Structure formats: C-alpha cells, structure tokens
Amino acid sequence: MQILADENIPLLDAFFGDIGTIRRMPGRAIKAADVTDADILLVRSVTRVDADLLSGSRVRFVGTATIGTDHIDESWLERNGIGFAAAPGSNADSVVEYVLSVLSVYAEERGIEDWTRLSVGIVGAGNVGGRLRQRLGKLGFSVRASDPPLADDGEDGLDDLDDVLTCDVITLHTPLTRTGDHATHHLLDRTRLATLNEQQLLINTSRGAVVDSEALRERMRQEAPPWLCLDVWEGEPETDPELAEAAWLMTPHIAGYSQEGKIQGTERIYQAVCRYFGLPVRKSSGQYMPEPPLSKLSFTASASTQEAARVAIRACYDVRCDDARFRSVLRRPVGEWSTGFDRLRQQYPIRREFDSVKIQLKSGAKDLQQVFKALGFKLKQK
Numbered sequence: 360m361q362i363l364a365d366e367n368i369p370l371l372d373a374f375f376g377d378i379g380t381i382r383r384m385p386g387r388a389i390k391a392a393d394v395t396d397a398d399i400l401l402v403r404s405v406t407r408v409d410a411d412l413l414s415g416s417r418v419r420f421v422g423t424a425t426i427g428t429d430h431i432d433e434s435w436l437e438r439n440g441i442g443f444a445a446a447p448g449s450n451a452d453s454v455v456e457y458v459l460s461v462l463s464v465y466a467e468e469r470g471i472e473d474w475t476r477l478s479v480g481i482v483g484a485g486n487v488g489g490r491l492r493q494r495l496g497k498l499g500f501s502v503r504a505s506d507p508p509l510a511d512d513g514e515d516g517l518d519d520l521d522d523v524l525t526c527d528v529i530t531l532h533t534p535l536t537r538t539g540d541h542a543t544h545h546l547l548d549r550t551r552l553a554t555l556n557e558q559q560l561l562i563n564t565s566r567g568a569v570v571d572s573e574a575l576r577e578r579m580r581q582e583a584p585p586w587l588c589l590d591v592w593e594g595e596p597e598t599d600p601e602l603a604e605a606a607w608l609m610t611p612h613i614a615g616y617s618q619e620g621k622i623q624g625t626e627r628i629y630q631a632v633c634r635y636f637g638l639p640v641r642k643s644s645g646q647y648m649p650e651p652p653l654s655k656l657s658f659t660a661s662a663s664t665q666e667a668a669r670v671a672i673r674a675c676y677d678v679r680c681d682d683a684r685f686r687s688v689l690r691r692p693v694g695e696w697s698t699g700f701d702r703l704r705q706q707y708p709i710r711r712e713f714d715s716v717k718i719q720l721k722s723g724a725k726d727l728q729q730v731f732k733a734l735g736f737k738l739k740q741k
C-alpha cells in the first residue's frame with residue numbers, strides 16, 4: 360500500500376513501516392497531485408482534506424493524528440466511502456497541563472498567594488475541558504463549565520456561557536464548528552468580549568476562530584482589557600501583530616505537543632488503519648515512549664503546597680519558555696513569522712506529561728500528597 364504522510368507525524372516507520380511504503384511531505388504542501396497514487400493519507404491539522412484534495416485519487420482511508428477535525432470534510436469522505444479516523448483524547452492531558460502552567464504563572468504575576476482562589480470558567484467540557492475540570496475541582500478551585508451539546512444530552516452541573524464568562528479565568532476547549540445549533544465559530548464575539556475586564560484572563564487553546572479576532576483586537580485596544588493567553592490564531596501560521604503585541608502569553612499552537620500526546624496521536628491512527636484494513640494491531644505507544652529526561656522530584660516536609668506545586672509544574676512544563684521562543688521569532692521581520700511559527704512546532708523540544716515524573720514525599724505529608732495526585736503526578740513515599 361502507498362501511504363502519504365505529514366512529515367511531522369512522529370514514529371511513522373515504527374507504526375506504519377510494515378503496512379506500506381511511506382512518502383513524507385510537509386503537511387501544508389500536500390496537494391491533489393501528491394495524493395493521486397496514495398491508498399492511505401495521514402495528516403495533522405495543517406492539511407485541508409476535502410473534495411479539492413481527494414477527488415480523482417485512490418485514497419481509501421484518511422487518518423488525522425489530532426483531536427481537532429475542523430480541517431477535514433468528514434461528510435464528503437463518508438459520501439465517497441473513504442474511511443476516516445481522528446485521535447480523540449490523544450493530547451488532551453498535554454493541553455490540560457498547558458493550562459495548569461498558565462494558571463500557576465498567572466497567579467504568581469498577579470500576586471495571588473493561593474491560586475485556588477481563582478474561579479475558572481471552562482467553555483467546552485469534553486476530553487480537555489472535562490479533565491481540566493476534574494483536576495481543578497480536586498485541587499479546590501471553584502470551576503464553572505458551559506457545554507450546551509452535553510447539556511442537551513442530559514449532563515448535570517453545567518452553566519450558561521454568560522455565567523462562565525464572569526469567572527476570573529476563562530479557558531476555551533470547544534471544537535471549531537461552523538454549522539449546527541451550537542456552532543463555535545466566533546463564539547466569543549464583540550458582545551461577549553465586551554463583558555471581560557482587566558481582572559480576568561482569557562486563554563484560547565481551542566482554535567483561533569472560536570474567538571472573533573477583529574473584535575478581540577478592538578477589545579484589547581479599549582479600556583481595561585482582559586489578560587490574554589493565545590496558543591491558537593485565526594489564520595495561523597500567520598500571527599496577527601496587534602494581538603501578538605496585546606497578548607500576555609503567546610505560543611505557536613503547541614498546547615498539545617507533549618511527547619505522549621504526539622505519540623498517542625500516531626498510535627490512534629495506526630489502530631484505526633489496522634481496524635479498517637483488517638490487520639493485527641502489533642504496536643503500542645508504550646513501546647516507543649522514551650525515558651523522560653526528568654524522572655523524579657523530591658520534596659521535604661518543609662515545602663509549602665503552593666511552592667511545591669509551582670516547582671513541580673514548571674519543572675515539567677513552563678509555558679514561559681514557549682512564549683519566549685515565539686517572541687524571539689516575532690522580533691524578526693513580519694515576512695519571516697509564519698515560517699518561524701512552523702519551525703518552532705517542527706523543532707519542538709521534548710516535553711513530558713506530569714505522570715512521567717514521580718514525586719517523592721516524606722510519609723505523612725498529606726496535603727502535599729493530595730495536591731500532587733490532583734495535579735496528575737505519580738507519588739512515591741520515602
């Protein structure tokens with residue numbers, strides 16, 4: 360079988376080497392002429408997969424090693440009998456940990472001694488939002504979440520979007536959808552953005568177009584704008600210079616880029632290919648997960664819970680490093696920004712999830728134990 364794949368999908372040979380001949384291309388460069396002879400197309404979020412790309416090709420299966428599917432015309436694939444799979448959940452913990460890192464830095468910069476005093480509003484309570492809600496709830500934060508599709512399905516405990524927008528921190532975790540009762544395109548529009556103030560932080564790790572960028576630019580120019588953390592950008596890899604200037608933290612769409620997240624993304628589409636073509640599943644992500652560079656952290660009984668949590672979160676992932684790398688790209692001429700955006704993603708440093716690190720504590724340190732468990736670390740008693 361001929362497999363055409365985005366070169367940024369990790370472990371292509373390890374997972375797909377036995378299944379077919381692999382041809383790699385930069386995802387943004389994949390065009391109709393490239394897919395004509397492919398049986399399987401494997402993409403990430405930067406390849407638009409639709410009739411323009413696939414009509415006339417012999418592609419029988421498309422896999423995207425991502426959670427988001429807004430770049431795929433799924434109904435066209437279905438109408439044309441082409442198999443499809445995404446990678447739901449694969450990098451959800453990575454995004455959750457990105458948000459935890461942002462929260463820890465935000466609390467420190469605002470001089471908030473106890474970060475759990477921040478109320479957090481989650482928009483979209485699926486894999487990412489739901490896991491974030493759970494971790495924050497266990498840590499003792501007051502959390503609100505809005506998710507109309509889940510509410511329609513009878514899920515309790517959800518709030519209206521307008522209530523969620525009154526929280527100290529608002530974090531977006533919806534898919535990007537343009538049709539249906541609960542479409543999210545420009546969900547945060549001019550009216551909703553007008554309700555936010557300088558005591559609030561808005562985090563967007565969903566898709567750039569879930570927020571109306573033009574309205575956001577306007578809001579950031581007005582009195583008392585909210586603090587802003589952007590990982591995703593409407594029109595990326597282009598970066599809006601005015602939003603870049605206004606953002607407190609900014610990163611080039613890497614919230615989901617933990618090593619676990621990326622390898623599990625490949626694993627999910629490998630499993631789907633095997634199912635689709637009736638092949639045995641012989642490989643798993645665990646086989647290929649390298650040893651983490653940091654495996655253990657040890658705290659004495661004298662560590663305060665706040666400080667210990669801060670140290671552990673940032674030892675695993677400090678969002679300020681990604682912010683600094685992105686800002687260094689944006690100091691170059693504007694014409695080089697989009698290639699810089701993609702280069703940062705392609706050459707992303709190794710980042711491991713919290714549960715790759717064992718936390719060693721003195722027995723009896725109950726508060727610390729609870730906090731680390733809630734954050735998602737593994738515990739080891741001394």
Ligand SMILES: NC(=O)C1=CN([C@@H]2O[C@H](COP(=O)(O)OP(=O)(O)OC[C@H]3O[C@@H](n4cnc5c(N)ncnc54)[C@H](O)[C@@H]3O)[C@@H](O)[C@H]2O)C=CC1
Binds near residue numbers: 509615
């Ligand atoms: N920045 C990054 O690196 C990453 C971004 N993402 C983005 O995050 C999105 C969410 O990921 P998951 O939680 O795994 O997806 P998911 O599908 O598990 O959950 C999404 C939730 O949003 C809800 N939702 C839909 N419309 C809504 C609306 N109008 N208002 C409120 N909630 C609504 C759905 O009912 C669902 O519960 C992905 O679709 C993707 O676009 C995902 C992974 C990495």
Ligand SMILES: O=C(O)C(=O)[C@H](O)COP(=O)(O)O
Binds near residue numbers: 427614616
């Ligand atoms: O999984 C998703 O959805 C994401 O947003 C990915 O983390 C984005 O990664 P790329 O596909 O853009 O490499």
